[in-house]
Amino acid sequence: MLANFAVNKKGHLTWGGADTVELAKEYGTPLYVIDEDMLRQRATDFQKAMKKYFPQGEVIYAGKALFCQALCDIVNELGLSLDVVSGGELYVALKSGYPPEKIYFHGNNKSLDELKMALNNNVGTIVVDNWFELNNLEELAKEMQKKPRIYLRIAPGIEAHTHVHIQTGQEDSKFGFTKDDALLAAKKASLSPNLDLKGLHCHVGSQIVNLESFTITAKVMSEIKAKIEREISKEIEELDLGGGLGIQYLPEDPYISPDEFVKAISLGLTDSNIKLRVEPGRYLIGQAGITLYTIGSKKEIPGLRTYVAVDGGMTDNPRVALYDAKYHAVLANKPQKEKTDLVSIAGKCCESGDMLVWDIMLPHIEPGDILAVFSTGAYNYSMASNYNLLPRPAMIFVRDGIPRMVVRRETYEDLLLRDIK
Numbered sequence: 001m002l003a004n005f006a007v008n009k010k011g012h013l014t015w016g017g018a019d020t021v022e023l024a025k026e027y028g029t030p031l032y033v034i035d036e037d038m039l040r041q042r043a044t045d046f047q048k049a050m051k052k053y054f055p056q057g058e059v060i061y062a063g064k065a066l067f068c069q070a071l072c073d074i075v076n077e078l079g080l081s082l083d084v085v086s087g088g089e090l091y092v093a094l095k096s097g098y099p100p101e102k103i104y105f106h107g108n109n110k111s112l113d114e115l116k117m118a119l120n121n122n123v124g125t126i127v128v129d130n131w132f133e134l135n136n137l138e139e140l141a142k143e144m145q146k147k148p149r150i151y152l153r154i155a156p157g158i159e160a161h162t163h164v165h166i167q168t169g170q171e172d173s174k175f176g177f178t179k180d181d182a183l184l185a186a187k188k189a190s191l192s193p194n195l196d197l198k199g200l201h202c203h204v205g206s207q208i209v210n211l212e213s214f215t216i217t218a219k220v221m222s223e224i225k226a227k228i229e230r231e232i233s234k235e236i237e238e239l240d241l242g243g244g245l246g247i248q249y250l251p252e253d254p255y256i257s258p259d260e261f262v263k264a265i266s267l268g269l270t271d272s273n274i275k276l277r278v279e280p281g282r283y284l285i286g287q288a289g290i291t292l293y294t295i296g297s298k299k300e301i302p303g304l305r306t307y308v309a310v311d312g313g314m315t316d317n318p319r320v321a322l323y324d325a326k327y328h329a330v331l332a333n334k335p336q337k338e339k340t341d342l343v344s345i346a347g348k349c350c351e352s353g354d355m356l357v358w359d360i361m362l363p364h365i366e367p368g369d370i371l372a373v374f375s376t377g378a379y380n381y382s383m384a385s386n387y388n389l390l391p392r393p394a395m396i397f398v399r400d401g402i403p404r405m406v407v408r409r410e411t412y413e414d415l416l417l418r419d420i421k
């Protein structure tokens with residue numbers, strides 16, 4: 001996929017059928033461009049895989065990967081449920097008209113206001129992370145005469161093979177109940193007249209390409225579930241194993257299909273009738289997105305390195321600085337020209353760590369060329385910042401070659417909206 005990108009008659013890279021050079025001209029750069037068809041295809045593939053192995057299963061889109069109203073609409077249209085992690089995400093989802101009963105509310109420190117907001121809006125499921133939240137929610141539910149459906153998040157003590165900053169299932173983690181506490185929490189929840197304990201949840205990490213991690217997680221969680229069920233003498237119907245399926249950032253990275261992912265889970269679960277939930281974010285949206293930049297300055301250090309700078313950087317993609325992430329890129333205006341220059345792509349922030357790609361071969365590169373960086377659909381826009389007061393990019397969704405703007409570019413005036421003098 002990363003290696004066989006599409007090119008039109010003009011020799012320009014196309015994305016979702018649209019000429020990326022034209023998109024850059026029309027909407028400016030940096031620009032996030034999402035191939036809506038790829039997103040839809042990947043979501044459908046996930047749902048098919050789920051139905052094949054777990055007929056009662058459900059796929060939940062993890063909104064933190066990329067969140068905006070247009071995306072909520074697509075998620076809704078495709079029949080996916082939605083995972084939100086903050087009052088902000090919940091607010092945008094509700095504003096978009098997404099049905100609250102299909103929302104799963106995550107987070108390790110939900111405030112009272114956020115819990116109230118969830119109860120007021122009849123959010124479908126609240127994934128309770130800890131004692132503080134369990135107690136707060138029980139009190140609030142009583143006060144408000146509600147009985148929310150809840151899951152308990154558990155840290156199952158699994159170290160997924162991924163970057164340490166995105167490992168979340170290990171015992172030493174800020175997320176979830178320890179195994180022992182989960183048992184006590186389940187007892188408390190199952191006895192409460194104001195809580196409806198429906199499921200257990202875990203998420204062991206992100207960008208995981210080792211399928212065995214998912215099998216082990218499924219096995220460990222089903223054992224924990226059985227133990228809790230015995231203790232509370234009650235069946236727990238639903239099991240949510242989170243997201244985490246890795247994607248391809250470089251052409252040589254392996255592709256792992258949703259079928260392989262769900263199959264790996266099925267190897268760890270004996271009951272195929274279980275109401276399994278999974279929460280993919282990155283898989284659904286990551287590879288559907290690219291970012292377009294305009295090339296600016298160049299610095300050649302003879303015998304050492306050539307830096308080429310673009311008009312964005314760690315503000316629109318902090319993943320290189322944060323996780324040492326690797327990206328693949330081409331020159332969108334001449335992707336098929338012979339690659340002659342070894343360069344490193346820098347951002348425009350006042351920080352040496354502001355790099356997008358170290359050491360990549362590209363055709364002869366000149367100011368004004370358009371660079372397309374692949375696999376930026378997940379955790380780029382959603383993690384963008386205004387560092388150095390760079391306005392955040394616009395985002396375009398393309399379907400059948402037709403672009404539409406779903407997030408407009410920030411303006412300098414926007415930078416003053418909350419600035420009071």
Ligand code: LLP
Nearest residue numbers: 062203206207243244245279280281282379
């Ligand atoms: N469910 C829960 C509870 C999660 O915490 C996450 C991701 C997901 C689902 C979705 O995981 P995915 O399928 O996207 O791997 N900013 C980091 C990733 C942080 C992931 C946080 N949680 C990055 O850029 O790599």
